[in-house]
Amino acid sequence: MIQFIVKRLLAGLVLVFAITALVYGLMSIASGNIARTLLGEFATPEQLAAKEAELGLDQPLPVQYGTWLVHALQGDFGTSWFTAEPVASAVLNRISLTLSIVIAAVIVSTIISVTLGVLAAVRRGRVDRTVQVFSVVGEAFPNFWIALVLVSVFALGLGLFPPTGYVPPSESFFGWIATITLPVVALVIGGIASTAQQVRSAVIDVLSKDYIRTLRARGLSERSVILKHALRNAAPPAITVLSLQFIGMISGAIMIEKVFALQGLGTLAVTSAIRGDLPVIMGVIVTMSILVVSINLLVDLANGWVNPKVRVQ
Known part of the structure; x- marks a missing residue:
């Protein structure tokens, strides 16, 4: 029974990993220019670049997901981009x-x-x-x-x-x-x-x-x-x-x-x-x-x- 539970848990972890990777990729593409949304249409290119760097959006998508995954495994899911409330x-x-x-x-x-x-x-x-x-x-x-x-x-x-x-x-x-x-x-x-x-x-x-x-x-x-x-x-x-x-x-x-x-x-x-x-x-x-x-x-x-x-x- 213990072996059965361990196998199920491992399969569940793989499933969670696959779902998060897929959702992260799709939502990153669908979100568009989130820095523009946060700062408004009158933000300067320098302000947009600084905001993207602050959010880590200036990195390649695999690097962004890897950074998020490392923090998530430590129990840190970040903060909301809009309310600054811890996730x-x-x-x-x-x-x-x-x-x-x-x-x-x-x-x-x-x-x-x-x-x-x-x-x-x-x-x-x-x-x-x-x-x-x-x-x-x-x-x-x-x-x-x-x-x-x-x-x-x-x-x-x-x-x-x-x-x-x-x-x-x-x-x-x-x-x-x-x-x-x-x-x-x-x-x-x-x-x-x-x-x-x-x-x-x-x-x-x-x-x-x-x-x-x-x-x-x-x-x-x-x-x-x-x-x-x-x-x-x-x-x-x-x-x-x-x-x-x-x-x-x-x-x-x-x-x-x-x-x-x-x-x-x-x-x-x-x-x-x-x-x-x-x-x-x-x-x-x-x-x-x-x-x-x-x-x-x-x-x-x-x-x-x-x-x-x-x-x-």
Whole structure:
């Protein structure tokens, strides 16, 4: 198991390195004359040259990336070109907001989708058809459109939730619940659909196996057969879908944060990309890449825990 984890971590590091190199190159090309943007159109050539030298932009692109990489490995991601805020602080101050929404959405989505998927697999009549219809409808509407509807109806119309803003749980737990409820619901509706369908298909497949019939013949209750045996063996596909959902929700949170005016990691990424603030963009990219690698590793470990065949492989 340790060897497996080490291999996964090394592969993850290679992936992070490749992503950062690619993004750094593309953003350096797309940013244009950042010195002109910072100093204004009336800056003299001498001032522009001095600013480029200050930012290290007078060096060849490979040298620029190498310098950034060396500092990043030491934990120094630089400062924002526009606000002079340390990149590490900018990311850390905003990641808790984004993760609180995404993690809450994944937990809610997991509970609801697994429940619906099992019910649809066990009760193959009206419940099954209802879940399938809900899945199709949920996947048909983008989460930012759902967010706009939720704001219009439940925040502006009924006044049940605040339309914008965020309250940390350290300040007020109930205030935190109120501010993340609509963003979480907007993320969850689309996510429930695909996971519930995956759980349904996996449980139906497991229930058709010979060992399930043997367990029933031995007199085990249907509840025990489903919860202790069928659901565990159907878990790996669902866990994989949930991991992809987690990653998708991180990217989906970008639009959700814009709708609800939340100052999270997604808003920071969009603002920095529009400005061409390369140090901040790279800090966000590294953070996102590490999150994705960590999630994939946890999924592999979870699959090994629920499925002994995976541990052997």
